[in-house]
Amino acid sequence: MSDSFYLKPDTFxxxxxxxxxxxxxxKSFLEAVFSDQIIVNKRLDRHLTSKEEIEKLLNLAKQENRPVLFDISSHLGAELTELAELINPKIIIITNIDSNHKIYNGKRIPYFELIREFLNSIKSDSILVLNKDDDLISSLTEGMRPMQLVKFGLNIRSDFFAAQIxxxxxxxxxxxxxxxxSMTVPIYQFYQIYGILAALVVCRIFNIKLKTISERIEESFTVPRGKGNLVRIGNISIINDTHTNNEQSVTHAAQTLITFKNYSNRMIMVIDEMDMDTQDKKSLHLSMGHFLAALPIDVIITVGKHARYITDGIRIIPNDERIILNTDDVTEAVMNLLLIIEANDCILLKSGRNSGLTQFIKILAEKYKP
Incomplete structure (x- = not known):
């Protein structure tokens, strides 16, 4: 990285x-590395943050010579241009776009075009940190005014890439x-490595040494609660993935559970009904059952009426050793889980954020209380 990129951590x-x-x-990685040196704003959402609040944070960061990070929600629409002019960022990080449009509350948001408008509205010379593995992001800078680019990803042509994962x-x-x-980070889902790489780019822009980064990550970094964080209670491991429950996130979570196979007695998955835009709930859950059937998961507990179709899909591959339980609600699922749990089991809790499935963690913690 060029010396011209280097900033001091005590820089506005x-x-x-x-x-x-x-x-x-x-965000969590940057907070762990920068500690109190960085101001991190909640997600910028039209319902959460006003222009006055943004200006207040900017003024505070300027007075104290600190970096300030704004997490901008993808559904702000035309307000993104106004935010670009207000914040006038020195560094812009784009983790991924994934699709040309994003569904939000049933509406299609032309997110790709909005990001381009956002970038074109920035007046200062900025550093653009991009995911090289995302094809849409790679084409984002075509026809734009020149910016300093730093690319991250798994592609060895990236400025920052992860190898031998x-x-x-x-x-x-x-x-x-x-x-x-060599680095080891306490994340458990493969795709989360992109967020780590993006944060590493920012750390190096501020000239923070890799040794310092590793030490601070070991001391204080954790995956945000409900987004695949690991909870250890006694000799039992729990992967708490209770934030979103769409088809893609369920696939990622199940694949993560499999990586614990060599470290656990049994692998147990508790899955709630999936979030869906389609009306064909049966086909969606059946399809997920077909996917899970091929994985070496020892116990699968489904929660809710539509999730029962997951078990129908799983039974396409007979497995006499696998335990499959259908439950009507979270309370029944938790009670069954408490009855069958054994030492050194690894449990994946997979649901949306309002399911209440995490009550299992509280109950188990109370049970194993010293």
């Missing part, structure tokens, strides 16, 4: 974080940064 520097995934991991179950994920520096 507005940073904007955009994208459809990986933002929470990126290993998923180590409860130990997290290890990789070699630019195929030279």
């Amino acid at each position: 520097c507005p940073i904007v974080l955009m994208g459809r995934g990986g933002k929470s991991i990126c 290993q998923q180590l179950g409860p130990q997290g994920i290890s990789f070699k940064l630019n195929d030279s520096v």
